[in-house]
Amino acid sequence: MSALVSGRTGDWEIVIGMExxxxxxxxxxxxxxSSAVFGASPNxxxxxxxxxxxxxxxxxxxxxxxxAVITGLGLNxxxxxxxxxxxxxxxYADLPQGYQISQFKHPIVGEGEVQIExxxxxxxxxxxxxxxxxxxxxxxxxxxxPSKSYIDLNRSGVALMEIVSKPEMHSAxxxxxxxxxxxxxxxxxxxxxxxxxxxxxxADVNVSVRKxxxxxxxxxxxxxxxSVRFIMQTIEYEVQRQIELIEDGGAVTQETRLFDTxxxxxxxxxxxxDAHDYRYFPDPDLLPLNFDDAFIADLKKDMPELPDEIKSRxxxxxxxxxxxxxxxxxxxxxxxxxxxxxxxxDRKITANWMSVExxxxxxxxxxxxxxxxxxxxxxxGLVDLISDGxxxxxxxxxxxxxxxxxxxxxxxxxxEKGLKQVSDEGAIISMIDKVLASNQDKVDExxxxxxxxxxxxxxxxxKASKGQANPGMVNQILKQKLDT
Amino acid sequence: MSDLLKMTATQAVFSLSQKEISxxxxxxxxxxxxxxxxxxxxYVTPTIEIAKQMAENADKAYAAGSAGPLxxxxxxxxxxxxxxxxxxxxxxGILKGFTPTYESTVTSQIWQSGGVMLGKLNCDExxxxxxxxxxxxxxxxxxWSAKDGAALSAGGSSGGSASSVAAGSALMSVGTDTGGSxxxxxxxxxxxxxxxxxxxxxxxxxxxxxxxxxxxxxxxxTVGDSALIFSAMAGHDSKxxxxxxxxxxxxxxxxxxSVEGMRIGIPGEYHMDGxxxxxxxxxxxxxxxxxxxGATIVDISLPxxxxxxxxxxxxxxxxxxxxxxxxxxxRYGNRVDAETLDxxxxxxRAAGFGEEVQRRILIGTYALSAGYYDAYYLKAQQVxxxxxxxxxxxxxxxxxxxxxTTPTAAFELGAKISDPITMYLNDIFTVPANLAGIxxxxxxxxxxxxxxxxxxxxxxxxxxxxxxxxxxxAIETQAQFSLxxxxxxxxxx
Numbered sequence: 017m018s019a020l021v022s023g024r025t026g027d028w029e030i031v032i033g034m035e036x037x038x039x040x041x042x043x044x045x046x047x048x049x050s051s052a053v054f055g056a057s058p059n060x061x062x063x064x065x066x067x068x069x070x071x072x073x074x075x076x077x078x079x080x081x082x083x084a085v086i087t088g089l090g091l092n093x094x095x096x097x098x099x100x101x102x103x104x105x106x107x108y109a110d111l112p113q114g115y116q117i118s119q120f121k122h123p124i125v126g127e128g129e130v131q132i133e134x135x136x137x138x139x140x141x142x143x144x145x146x147x148x149x150x151x152x153x154x155x156x157x158x159x160x161x162p163s164k165s166y167i168d169l170n171r172s173g174v175a176l177m178e179i180v181s182k183p184e185m186h187s188a189x190x191x192x193x194x195x196x197x198x199x200x201x202x203x204x205x206x207x208x209x210x211x212x213x214x215x216x217x218x219a220d221v222n223v224s225v226r227k228x229x230x231x232x233x234x235x236x237x238x239x240x241x242x243s244v245r246f247i248m249q250t251i252e253y254e255v256q257r258q259i260e261l262i263e264d265g266g267a268v269t270q271e272t273r274l275f276d277t278x279x280x281x282x283x284x285x286x287x288x289x290d291a292h293d294y295r296y297f298p299d300p301d302l303l304p305l306n307f308d309d310a311f312i313a314d315l316k317k318d319m320p321e322l323p324d325e326i327k328s329r330x331x332x333x334x335x336x337x338x339x340x341x342x343x344x345x346x347x348x349x350x351x352x353x354x355x356x357x358x359x360x361x362d363r364k365i366t367a368n369w370m371s372v373e374x375x376x377x378x379x380x381x382x383x384x385x386x387x388x389x390x391x392x393x394x395x396x397g398l399v400d401l402i403s404d405g406x407x408x409x410x411x412x413x414x415x416x417x418x419x420x421x422x423x424x425x426x427x428x429x430x431x432e433k434g435l436k437q438v439s440d441e442g443a444i445i446s447m448i449d450k451v452l453a454s455n456q457d458k459v460d461e462x463x464x465x466x467x468x469x470x471x472x473x474x475x476x477x478x479k480a481s482k483g484q485a486n487p488g489m490v491n492q493i494l495k496q497k498l499d500t
Numbered sequence: 501m502s503d504l505l506k507m508t509a510t511q512a513v514f515s516l517s518q519k520e521i522s523x524x525x526x527x528x529x530x531x532x533x534x535x536x537x538x539x540x541x542x543y544v545t546p547t548i549e550i551a552k553q554m555a556e557n558a559d560k561a562y563a564a565g566s567a568g569p570l571x572x573x574x575x576x577x578x579x580x581x582x583x584x585x586x587x588x589x590x591x592x593g594i595l596k597g598f599t600p601t602y603e604s605t606v607t608s609q610i611w612q613s614g615g616v617m618l619g620k621l622n623c624d625e626x627x628x629x630x631x632x633x634x635x636x637x638x639x640x641x642x643x644w645s646a647k648d649g650a651a652l653s654a655g656g657s658s659g660g661s662a663s664s665v666a667a668g669s670a671l672m673s674v675g676t677d678t679g680g681s682x683x684x685x686x687x688x689x690x691x692x693x694x695x696x697x698x699x700x701x702x703x704x705x706x707x708x709x710x711x712x713x714x715x716x717x718x719x720x721x722t723v724g725d726s727a728l729i730f731s732a733m734a735g736h737d738s739k740x741x742x743x744x745x746x747x748x749x750x751x752x753x754x755x756x757x758s759v760e761g762m763r764i765g766i767p768g769e770y771h772m773d774g775x776x777x778x779x780x781x782x783x784x785x786x787x788x789x790x791x792x793x794g795a796t797i798v799d800i801s802l803p804x805x806x807x808x809x810x811x812x813x814x815x816x817x818x819x820x821x822x823x824x825x826x827x828x829x830x831r832y833g834n835r836v837d838a839e840t841l842d843x844x845x846x847x848x849r850a851a852g853f854g855e856e857v858q859r860r861i862l863i864g865t866y867a868l869s870a871g872y873y874d875a876y877y878l879k880a881q882q883v884x885x886x887x888x889x890x891x892x893x894x895x896x897x898x899x900x901x902x903x904x905t906t907p908t909a910a911f912e913l914g915a916k917i918s919d920p921i922t923m924y925l926n927d928i929f930t931v932p933a934n935l936a937g938i939x940x941x942x943x944x945x946x947x948x949x950x951x952x953x954x955x956x957x958x959x960x961x962x963x964x965x966x967x968x969x970x971x972x973x974a975i976e977t978q979a980q981f982s983l984x985x986x987x988x989x990x991x992x993x
Contacts, residue, residue: 071582114826295865300742
């Protein structure tokens with residue numbers, strides 16, 4: 017199924033493919049011993065190899081190879097035991113060697129897949145064409161001097177995984193779900209930190225349109241998008257632009273485009289005629305990568321549980337809804353928090369409290385889960401008090417607010433504020449008797465058939481107890497009194 | 501003192517260890533010879549102070565009984581090896597003034613073994629050339645003179661390395677060989693030149709020409725000296741992914757082992773049309789020497805030989821076009837300023853690279869271009885595999901192969917520089933070994949009618965340099981070649 021877009025001349029189908037560049041989590045760069053950590057002052061993480069000094073040679077970092085294989089396994093992909101590093105030749109000031117070492121004909125990982133879920137509950141498989149390892153370039157700084165550009169080589173040589181999807185996405189929503197899911201998988205695996213703002217994860221998006229059933233249209237590639245929002249905006253803009261262009265009698269040109277974050281529009285970066293001839297050839301400084309089944313099996317053994325597996329466990333074992341399970345597994349940290357908070361207690365109640373109250377409060381405070389003033393154990397403590405009837409759901413909200421404010425345990429808040437639920441039968445009976453006595457007219461109406469008034473009596477009793485009466489007991493005793 | 505320059509390295513090590521001479525004496529003799537032979541233009545950056553310091557250290561090491569295998573031996577280094585704090589230019593305008601902060605693996609192993617650095621030696625620009633005439637410093641000159649007295653090429657690309665050893669301004673030297681750049685100048689200058697197995701010596705810190713072909717090796721006056729210095733140069737280096745993890749024997753032990761019973765192949769394809777009679781003569785001479793020494797001569801075929809040169813002139817420039825992209829004026833070396841980045845690249849590279857280097861960059865760029873890659877580069881790699889297979893099957897049958905090193909003796913400076921194809925033909929016998937990654941050695945075998953040295957080449961299976969040394973020393977013993985170039989340092993000639 018694919019969402020169609022209507023134009024003046026009929027419906028259009030959108031075809032989207034994505035090339036994602038994911039920075040590999042590793043201490044050192046792909047072919048040198050320099051640190052790959054983000055944020056050092058310019059040119060402080062640069063070795064002789066990174067600066068392409070004469071006579072310097074690349075040596076593969078085995079850790080990065082492992083990370084690529086782990087990622088391949090996480091994408092259910094074919095792992096290629098034989099792969100080759102090629103040189104991609106082009107000149108740019110922040111590319112010291114004059115070529116990027118990449119993998120062209122023989123990538124380390126072949127075909128795989130990513131499963132995505134959309135808001136309408138539908139689920140889709142998006143094919144992955146390949147994953148290969150390559151070096152990042154340095155950074156050109158054009159705003160430091162009126163006439164000169166500065167070059168920062170800290171990023172030069174850092175390992176990237178380029179993950180190429182098949183052209184199997186058909187809406188901006190699908191594309192967004194794909195990049196989010198891919199990011200989530202990478203973060204679970206610990207092979208990329210997924211930090212889009214710092215550029216650890218960025219996407220080139222290929223978009224084309226066609227009339228349903230027709231061959232693929234000409235595509236454009238928009239480079240270097242570093243947020244889900246920009247990806248969606250790019251697709252929406254490109255789809256409109258291309259449809260209008262074709263419907264006005266024009267044609268889409270195959271070209272590379274740039275997204276302008278201020279206008280939300282894309283513009284031409286370079287046309288096909290200016291496209292580089294990269295003159296790929298196998299890098300003679302490096303031997304082909306060869307590893308055996310045991311190497312893969314070893315990595316497989318230590319694979320963490322992935323979001324799809326956790327999600328299905330949450331649905332079948334914990335009884336959570338598919339929606340809740342999705343929310344709780346999108347981020348590795350959220351799933352881990354939830355598993356801790358809900359261990360040994362009511363999974364569903366914990367899920368509700370986490371996704372509604374905790375996330376709501378975090379959102380409002382503008383902080384993320386890592387900074388939550390309420391720990392998983394503390395949230396669990398609150399759920400315990402609800403489950404054993406010590407407090408009602410309503411009181412729990414008040415308790416939670418206080419916990420979030422002060423970082424105190426639920427039990428401490430309840431004790432200090434005297435919020436413990438009243439489950440003393442005598443006390444509840446006496447409250448009920450008072451309410452009934454002062455509302456004799458309503459009692460008569462109820463007994464003559466106006467059932468709906470039951471809720472009114474419950475409300476009055478709860479009000480009288482300042483919300484602390486055990487609602488289950490109130491219901492039960494009220495019913496007895498009114499119906500006899 | 502007068503005999504100092506005549507000593508072989510092996511003799512010098514003995515005299516040094518017996519305290520008959522000191523390293524500083526020996527080194528000073530060579531420093532004087534560098535001065536008196538300066539017209540040969542061998543040294544582009546002499547390092548006199550460093551040499552004296554290293555010689556003093558060597559003398560201390562002998563005194564302390566901690567001398568390494570090369571302690572006190574004066575050695576010159578091709579200007580393609582990066583040397584810490586000493587200018588390294590690859591004899592190119594684009595790197596003039598470039599001083600590395602690091603030392604190549606091969607040279608640092610030599611210094612660790614006690615070698616004394618005399619200076620940096622002339623070569624073709626980025627090792628691209630067969631006559632040393634593409635050097636920004638002008639050509640290194642051959643110490644040998646033809647009877648008519650014209651100045652001769654020392655060969656190339658390691659012209660300065662060969663000429664200095666022949667002229668007595670270096671006891672030994674190191675060079676690199678991508679298509680014959682050690683063996684051809686060694687033959688032209690009448691010295692021993694070894695191109696080791698690809699992967700035997702680390703390429704780390706050597707300015708790259710063609711990565712899959714480049715290999716460092718020594719120039720010496722005798723086969724024994726070659727084994728001595730080579731043992732110090734070779735070995736696995738984790739900084740070079742193509743360096744082989746193969747143990748290094750002490751090659752000095754095998755130099756004089758007998759060739760009796762060895763099988764020596766003579767490849768029919770190396771009989772080239774129009775080859776000098778003198779070359780044919782010396783080749784036959786070598787064959788009979790080895791027979792006399794007890795070896796069995798076997799006629800063999802290397803059927804793809806004729807494709808080696810065109811194949812080489814695709815692969816080497818292709819790799820070079822990419823390897824030389826880093827000389828862009830951005831980080832080091834010379835820059836010619838311009839308005840835009842692209843203009844800066846163009847101006848810098850046009851001014852910095854000489855004609856031959858530019859030609860090879862263009863050939864290589866073309867060979868790798870979309871639409872031509874399959875027809876040129878890919879095809880050349882396929883041919884390369886066939887050439888390798890030729891040698892593999894030959895070495896199933898023979899222990900070594902005997903060929904001439906070059907199709908002619910040394911030619912006059914200026915004779916071929918304007919005709920690149922004729923110049924490239926010089927490498928016809930040496931290029932196959934680089935393509936196959938096998939070791940080769942050129943050993944002086946005699947003189948031409950013009951009185952110029954002629955070399956014989958021996959080839960062996962990968963990592964069998966030991967066989968090269970024993971066969972080469974058999975030829976050396978019978979050839980009785982005596983080093984007597986007209987333009988050598990006084991006491992040598």
